[in-house]
Amino acid sequence: MEWLVLARDDEVGTRPMAVTAQGVPLVLWRPEAGAEPVVLADRCPHRLVPLSAATPVDGRLQCAYHGWQFDASGACTALPSQEGAAPPRANLPTMTTRIHEGQVQVAAADLPEKDPGDLxxxxxxxxxxxxxxxxxxxxxxxxxxxxxxxxxxxxxxxxxxxxxxxxxxxxxxxxxxxxxxxxxxxxxxxxxxxxxxxxxxxxxxxxxxxxxxxxxxxxxxxxxxxxxxxxxxxxxxxxxxxxxxxxxxxxxxxxxxxxxxxxxxxxxxxxxxxxxxxxxxxxxxxxxxxxxxxxxxxxxxxxxxxxxxxxxxxxxxxxxxxxxxxxxxxxxxxxxxxxxxxxxxxxxxxxxxxxxxxxxxxxxxxxxxxxxxxxxxxxxxxxxxx
Ligand code: FES
Ligand SMILES: [Fe+2]
Structure with a gap:
């Protein structure tokens, strides 16, 4: 398995940080102090706003634009503009990570797609x-x-x-x-x-x-x-x-x-x-x-x-x-x-x-x-x- 280095383990805190791997933007944070670091695509599925600009709320990331929240598994746990559960497409795929020699690494095969091209x-x-x-x-x-x-x-x-x-x-x-x-x-x-x-x-x-x-x-x-x-x-x-x-x-x-x-x-x-x-x-x-x-x-x-x-x-x-x-x-x-x-x-x-x-x-x-x-x-x- 190919692993890509994202950051030093001791750099990652409970505030989301923007990193890239092979040109793909990712967000890295700890749901709480001392917890395992979490990596997700740095792109809210709604309007593609970077989640590295999100606010941490109770171990989840709250997107800066419309307040959708994502937990450490990438699941969208809050979609405030409507009642009921978020649609399945709102969930972000999880990525396999490991700590190796003091570094946070992500499995290359799990990288999300690049940003869309037809703009x-x-x-x-x-x-x-x-x-x-x-x-x-x-x-x-x-x-x-x-x-x-x-x-x-x-x-x-x-x-x-x-x-x-x-x-x-x-x-x-x-x-x-x-x-x-x-x-x-x-x-x-x-x-x-x-x-x-x-x-x-x-x-x-x-x-x-x-x-x-x-x-x-x-x-x-x-x-x-x-x-x-x-x-x-x-x-x-x-x-x-x-x-x-x-x-x-x-x-x-x-x-x-x-x-x-x-x-x-x-x-x-x-x-x-x-x-x-x-x-x-x-x-x-x-x-x-x-x-x-x-x-x-x-x-x-x-x-x-x-x-x-x-x-x-x-x-x-x-x-x-x-x-x-x-x-x-x-x-x-x-x-x-x-x-x-x-x-x-x-x-x-x-x-x-x-x-x-x-x-x-x-x-x-x-x-x-x-x-x-x-x-x-x-x-x-x-x-x-x-
Ligand atoms: S862009 Fe993230 S909640 Fe709308
Ligand atoms: Fe406005």
């Missing part, structure tokens, strides 16, 4: 046929990064929408959203400062459409009070896009009606997600009891294989019981949303894949992932059509 990256050729945001109006626009190239915007079609400059390299397959501002004309709008992430625009879009990560990734902002179980919801297909309406429970401490004892803290909200290929996204949050509405416009610029620029605009109405929120309310909403976005970026920095997997079998989709499944289908169709 939708920021340099996918189909992306030439789309409008992309390239700057906030007022930003200097002498040269932009798009699809791995440096581009002189003067050479291409550009347009302005929602305070952003958009550019297309070739005739776009899809138009910009029909004006979602129609209902929001009187709303107060504000841009967050644009930010960069190393994750691909497809992964960023998937993250935006995902609800199940709130309790884990956003625990410090709003996630702690969110339901872990994601209720059933439906998704309606649209041309090169989709839409979904979900009703959720949430805590609303900002509602003056709560302070005055008129309404309970726990309230209902309707979340409408709209997606259009390749990377136009919108979330409209209607607080059904308090009457406030927050709309978030979210656009991603695929700059290169390792960089995406993210533009987020908020449209606010009725926050704190006031029809048109003043500058202080807008500033605090923007600062809060900025903190939420920073939590997503921190997670994205831990990811390893250079794009979004489009083959369904490369990930494990569960019920909460219906929007993510649609996103992958739409992007596949977009790529084939282009």
């Amino acid at each position: 939708f990256t920021n340099e996918d050729p189909s992306l030439a046929k789309a409008w992309h945001p390239v700057a906030v109006v007022g930003e200097e626009l002498s040269s932009v990064r798009l699809l791995g190239r440096r581009i002189d915007p003067g050479d291409y079609a550009t347009r302005e929408r929602w305070g952003l400059r958009w550019l297309a390299l070739e005739e776009p397959l899809t138009d910009l959203f029909p004006d979602p501002d129609e209902d929001d004309r009187n709303y107060v709008g504000a841009w967050l400062p644009p930010v960069r992430t190393p994750a691909s625009a497809g992964v960023v879009a998937d993250n935006f459409l995902d609800v199940a990560h709130f309790p884990f990734v956003h625990a410090k902002t709003f996630g702690a009070a969110e339901e872990k179980v994601v209720g059933r919801y439906e998704v309606t297909a649209e041309e090169f896009g989709c839409r979904s309406v979900q009703e959720q429970w949430f805590d609303n401490p900002e509602d003056p009606g709560v302070l005055e004892g008129e309404r309970p803290l726990r309230q209902r909200r309707r979340a409408t997600y709209v997606y259009r290929a390749p990377f136009q996204l919108m979330l409209r949050l209607e607080e059904l009891d308090a009457g406030a509405v927050k709309t978030i416009l979210f656009f991603a610029q695929p700059e290169s294989l390792t960089s995406t620029r993210v533009y987020t605009k908020m449209l606010l109405h009725g926050i704190g019981g006031v029809a048109d929120p003043g500058p202080d309310v807008v500033a605090s909403e923007v600062a809060f949303e900025d903190a939420v976005l920073a939590e997503d970026l921190e997670l994205q920095h831990k990811m390893r894949l250079s794009g979004l997997p489009l083959r369904m079998r490369d990930e494990l989709h569960v019920r909460a992932d219906l929007l993510g499944v649609h996103l992958r289908r739409v992007l596949s169709e977009f790529r084939e059509t282009a």
Whole structure:
């Protein structure tokens, strides 16, 4: 039997560590101090996030993205977004290990497969046929990064929408959203400062459409009070896009009606997600009891294989019981949303894949992932059509 050295035995603690063997990423940890070291594929079967970024919880690894837990045998013992046992495919295969001359070794025959290859990256050729945001109006626009190239915007079609400059390299397959501002004309709008992430625009879009990560990734902002179980919801297909309406429970401490004892803290909200290929996204949050509405416009610029620029605009109405929120309310909403976005970026920095997997079998989709499944289908169709 061929054995591969992973680490010195005395280096391995109860915190997961990333190692590689023959180029395959593995995670190594001890379920408790003094226990035998455990080796698993460094890839959560759900969205392939490295488990070396997981949190150790009672001898198990809790994935950083949606909180699935894996025990020392690789079994998935918790899948918080739904009730009941995890599907068998959620279990990770075990690997034979031994301690030899003070080193942790793994049997070469047990190595998992490498990361999947069919990824939708920021340099996918189909992306030439789309409008992309390239700057906030007022930003200097002498040269932009798009699809791995440096581009002189003067050479291409550009347009302005929602305070952003958009550019297309070739005739776009899809138009910009029909004006979602129609209902929001009187709303107060504000841009967050644009930010960069190393994750691909497809992964960023998937993250935006995902609800199940709130309790884990956003625990410090709003996630702690969110339901872990994601209720059933439906998704309606649209041309090169989709839409979904979900009703959720949430805590609303900002509602003056709560302070005055008129309404309970726990309230209902309707979340409408709209997606259009390749990377136009919108979330409209209607607080059904308090009457406030927050709309978030979210656009991603695929700059290169390792960089995406993210533009987020908020449209606010009725926050704190006031029809048109003043500058202080807008500033605090923007600062809060900025903190939420920073939590997503921190997670994205831990990811390893250079794009979004489009083959369904490369990930494990569960019920909460219906929007993510649609996103992958739409992007596949977009790529084939282009
Ligand atoms: S729980 Fe690991 S990626 Fe979702
Ligand atoms: Fe998030």
